[in-house]
Amino acid sequence: MADEILPIGSHYAEPPNEIIPASTKLRRLLDIPGHLIVCPGVYDGFSARVALEVGFECLYMTGAGTTASRLGHADLGIAQLADMRAHAEMIASLDRSVPLIADMDTGFGAPIMVARSVAEYVRAGVAGFHIEDQLLNKRCGHLDGKEVVDLDTYLARIRAAREAITRYGSDIVLIGRTDALQQHGYDEAVMRLKAARDAGADVGQLEGITSREMGWQAVKDLAPFPLLLNMVEHGASPIIPAEEAQAMGFRIMIFSFASLAPAYKAIKSTLEKVKKEGVTGTSKDLTPKRLFDVCGMQESIEIDNLAGGSSFKGRARL
Numbered sequence: 001m002a003d004e005i006l007p008i009g010s011h012y013a014e015p016p017n018e019i020i021p022a023s024t025k026l027r028r029l030l031d032i033p034g035h036l037i038v039c040p041g042v043y044d045g046f047s048a049r050v051a052l053e054v055g056f057e058c059l060y061m062t063g064a065g066t067t068a069s070r071l072g073h074a075d076l077g078i079a080q081l082a083d084m085r086a087h088a089e090m091i092a093s094l095d096r097s098v099p100l101i102a103d104m105d106t107g108f109g110a111p112i113m114v115a116r117s118v119a120e121y122v123r124a125g126v127a128g129f130h131i132e133d134q135l136l137n138k139r140c141g142h143l144d145g146k147e148v149v150d151l152d153t154y155l156a157r158i159r160a161a162r163e164a165i166t167r168y169g170s171d172i173v174l175i176g177r178t179d180a181l182q183q184h185g186y187d188e189a190v191m192r193l194k195a196a197r198d199a200g201a202d203v204g205q206l207e208g209i210t211s212r213e214m215g216w217q218a219v220k221d222l223a224p225f226p227l228l229l230n231m232v233e234h235g236a237s238p239i240i241p242a243e244e245a246q247a248m249g250f251r252i253m254i255f256s257f258a259s260l261a262p263a264y265k266a267i268k269s270t271l272e273k274v275k276k277e278g279v280t281g282t283s284k285d286l287t288p289k290r291l292f293d294v295c296g297m298q299e300s301i302e303i304d305n306l307a308g309g310s311s312f313k314g315r316a317r318l
């Protein structure tokens with residue numbers, strides 16, 4: 001990158017590409033007929049950076065992963081709005097051109113709290129979020145013993161979210177999720193999603209489908225309402241590859257544990273090696289520079305150069 005100082009005002013020049021809000025971008029992706037938006041679950045800044053490096057068009061911030069990485073706890077309704085919002089804002093800001101769908105759990109309270117949560121997610125630059133009908137002391141959608149609130153309470157959450165979106169002039173995508181399948185069965189779950197759609201949800205999420213047939217059926221029963229498939233491997237649902245999910249007619253697919261599960265394995269085996277053998281055994285290419293490059297180091301250098309800063313000028317090249 002050039003070491004020269006840009007002429008004053010040149011950073012006000014028109015950007016080469018149209019800059020649109022991430023939420024609008026997500027809506028445009030949803031407008032592409034039959035397109036499946038594949039979103040890897042990311043749980044912190046580093047996993048988000050890796051997903052960006054691989055090149056996904058959209059990311060998913062898992063609440064389970066956020067709770068695990070930020071608080072060191074299980075997905076049992078322990079993370080609150082402040083935790084989730086701060087995490088979402090950090091991840092969404094890494095690359096504003098890649099929309100982030102973030103977990104909003106139950107909306108964290110009564111309708112006034114849901115409205116506040118939506119306002120916070122909008123300000124955080126989140127492109128879409130899902131809000132569900134579990135009790136406030138919720139649990140992961142793939143654990144047994146889930147309980148849901150009654151339909152009126154659920155719809156009040158959806159209406160509060162829709163109202164808030166309108167009030168803030170946002171086009172953030174509202175995904176209505178139901179966890180009713182486990183406790184009340186398929187018909188109730190589909191009825192709840194239809195009611196959520198009528199109350200203002202843009203997309204539906206039938207959590208924990210138990211068979212492929214149920215996936216096909218749900219898409220058919222709710223068409224043309226777009227549906228999100230949550231692919232939690234080794235949870236309640238069979239493993240459905242993205243290509244098949246697209247053929248089934250799903251429009252968004254999230255892989256909640258795509259980063260967290262492999263991170264656990266890799267970290268654990270390395271730490272076991274440190275404990276047993278006193279070395280990490282990581283491969284030679286994993287230099288500090290390589291890892292910092294994943295985290296946008298070259299962009300930081302470029303920013304400094306463009307500003308005429310001296311942090312990197314004339315010093316050893318990184």
Ligand SMILES: C[C@](O)(C(=O)O)[C@H](CC(=O)O)C(=O)O
Pocket residue numbers: 041061062063064065075103139140141142207230232235256257
């Ligand atoms: C999608 C989900 O909300 C998440 O936090 O990623 C979780 C994933 C999980 O804990 O299995 C959910 O499905 O409830």
